[in-house]
Amino acid sequence: MASRAFYLLISPILLFSAIVVSDAAGSVGINYGRVANNLPSPEKVVELLKSQGINKVKLYDTDATVLTALANSGISVVVALPNELLAATAADQSAADNWVQSNITKFYPQTKIEAIAVGNEVFVDPKNTTNYLVPAMKNIHASLVKSKLDSAIKISSPIAFSALQISYPSSSGSFKQELVEPVIKPMLDFLKQTGSYLMVNAYPFFAYSANSDQISLDYALFKNNPGVVDSGNGLKYQSLFEAQIDAVFAALSAIQYDDIKMVVTETGWPSMGDENEIGAGEENAAAYNGNLVRKVLNGSGTPLRPQDPINVYLFALFNENQKPGPTSERNYGLFYPNEQKVYNIPLTVEELQGGQSTPVNTSTSQAPPVGGEVSKTQVGQTWCVANGKAGEEKLQAALDYACGEGEADCNAIQPGATCYNPNTLEAHASYAFNSYYQKNTRAAGTCEFGGAAYVVSQRPAYGNCEFPTGN
Known part of the structure; x- marks a missing residue:
């Protein structure tokens, strides 16, 4: 260009x-x-x-x-x-x-x-x-x-x-x-x-x-x-x-x-x-x-x-x-x-x-999509991923919640575990947010985290670790 x-x-x-x-x-x-x-x-x-x-x-x-x-x-x-x-x-x-x-x-x-x-x-x-x-x-x-x-x-x-x-x-x-x-x-x-x-x-x-x-x-x-x-x-x-x-x-x-x-x-x-x-x-x-x-x-x-x-x-x-x-x-x-x-x-x-x-994002900010609802083109299986534009502080707080009170399965992103890599805050947050989202049967509102997450309709790329799905 x-x-x-x-x-x-x-x-x-x-x-x-x-x-x-x-x-x-x-x-x-x-x-x-x-x-x-x-x-x-x-x-x-x-x-x-x-x-x-x-x-x-x-x-x-x-x-x-x-x-x-x-x-x-x-x-x-x-x-x-x-x-x-x-x-x-x-x-x-x-x-x-x-x-x-x-x-x-x-x-x-x-x-x-x-x-x-x-x-x-x-x-x-x-x-x-x-x-x-x-x-x-x-x-x-x-x-x-x-x-x-x-x-x-x-x-x-x-x-x-x-x-x-x-x-x-x-x-x-x-x-x-x-x-x-x-x-x-x-x-x-x-x-x-x-x-x-x-x-x-x-x-x-x-x-x-x-x-x-x-x-x-x-x-x-x-x-x-x-x-x-x-x-x-x-x-x-x-x-x-x-x-x-x-x-x-x-x-x-x-x-x-x-x-x-x-x-x-x-x-x-x-x-x-x-x-x-x-x-x-x-x-x-x-x-x-x-x-x-x-x-x-x-x-x-x-x-x-x-x-x-x-x-x-x-x-x-x-x-x-x-x-x-x-x-x-x-x-x-x-x-x-x-x-x-x-x-x-x-x-x-x-x-x-x-x-x-x-x-995908209907808010007035210029961040990726926020919220739990899936758009018309997102049908079938969905996943929840971190909004990298939310900032480290918001992502970390949301990650702490998901792995703590939210009872997401975060064992796989611990040091040395199968999904520890890629070792970035955004990647770990995505894994935790998706675990929480799938655990709660992808219900509306379970992929929000105060604007730190959004729903996607294609399985996210996550190194060699596969994102879990709900049944």
């Missing part, structure tokens, strides 16, 4: 894009970032993806353990050649050949690699790698040709919104002039020649947060609103995201590349942010992502291209605790590292039958 600074423009419109899955509806994939030290193993992540009906995933590298875990999973994968390899790949065909051999042909077709993202948001890379982009893309493609994989695996490169000079109104969309001849046109020519598509990263959140006095929150979240009429073409927009999409279409049209397809390779909304990050929060994140998924899976296009399905990769699978920058950067995940949902949204056509997208 690009730095927020690149999105704080005078225009209230951001960026967009699309990818193809069927004639009737778009597709929803997810970005699997790993800038964290507390994530589950790749094998567990693949099981999580499958359990959620997610069959498209985008990576930021070609990590061997991840690609091996994805083998024979049925999940389509977009991999990435990092920006730091662009110069070498652009300069030397043998370097490109070696990279493809080591990172693509070694895993394909067992791992369904469908595209390679050559670089990421290269135009805003502080190391100034723009000049290497198209030569690197061409060399990687030549390597795929040698391996007879060029028809199966597409090549593109995600661009950030800063590639647009004008984005409002959408009909006036245009690319920055200094980029058009040197790199935009050559890249688009390459995409046309190889039958590929343009990748775009789009974040309405940044535009709204920087211009909340001018942009309606309902407009940014796909909620009911009066809409915005484009003064240039007279089209009416009901969401900021659609306006962003059409701004890119307009920019392409302005340089005679109307037939280029697109993919939204990143889009999302943070569930938590700093005080100055207006709009960040669970309720808004659930609304944005949930309503976007509905629009994509319902098959509706944009005002400018109503027949073209929109396809997206949500950002991101997990909250990533080692990402630098503002608080929002670490809180885009649909899931906590313990594999529990940050909030409930539909991710498949089947789930669309289920109704609203809402935060």
Whole structure:
């Protein structure tokens, strides 16, 4: 994801894009970032993806353990050649050949690699790698040709919104002039020649947060609103995201590349942010992502291209605790590292039958879900886990109660016992809270502990120790 600074423009419109899955509806994939030290193993992540009906995933590298875990999973994968390899790949065909051999042909077709993202948001890379982009893309493609994989695996490169000079109104969309001849046109020519598509990263959140006095929150979240009429073409927009999409279409049209397809390779909304990050929060994140998924899976296009399905990769699978920058950067995940949902949204056509997208937590705080009731999507077996955001003091007091007056079975988390590891307050509290919850037959109110716990519908990951269930 690009730095927020690149999105704080005078225009209230951001960026967009699309990818193809069927004639009737778009597709929803997810970005699997790993800038964290507390994530589950790749094998567990693949099981999580499958359990959620997610069959498209985008990576930021070609990590061997991840690609091996994805083998024979049925999940389509977009991999990435990092920006730091662009110069070498652009300069030397043998370097490109070696990279493809080591990172693509070694895993394909067992791992369904469908595209390679050559670089990421290269135009805003502080190391100034723009000049290497198209030569690197061409060399990687030549390597795929040698391996007879060029028809199966597409090549593109995600661009950030800063590639647009004008984005409002959408009909006036245009690319920055200094980029058009040197790199935009050559890249688009390459995409046309190889039958590929343009990748775009789009974040309405940044535009709204920087211009909340001018942009309606309902407009940014796909909620009911009066809409915005484009003064240039007279089209009416009901969401900021659609306006962003059409701004890119307009920019392409302005340089005679109307037939280029697109993919939204990143889009999302943070569930938590700093005080100055207006709009960040669970309720808004659930609304944005949930309503976007509905629009994509319902098959509706944009005002400018109503027949073209929109396809997206949500950002991101997990909250990533080692990402630098503002608080929002670490809180885009649909899931906590313990594999529990940050909030409930539909991710498949089947789930669309289920109704609203809402935060799991209905309180106004930005903590994980609290309370004993199970949401509509949490059916069958449930467990009780600790709310890590409650603070050490509250967690310790609740743990002491559960193991004392609550008479939870805490023998297994004593030093040397089978569930002592992971040896953290949150892990031990989760085990104790769940013991209490199951002992009390999962009754409403038995997973509260003053806001220190919440109910989940998937068995929590707990090292090598299995969480007990009730009968």
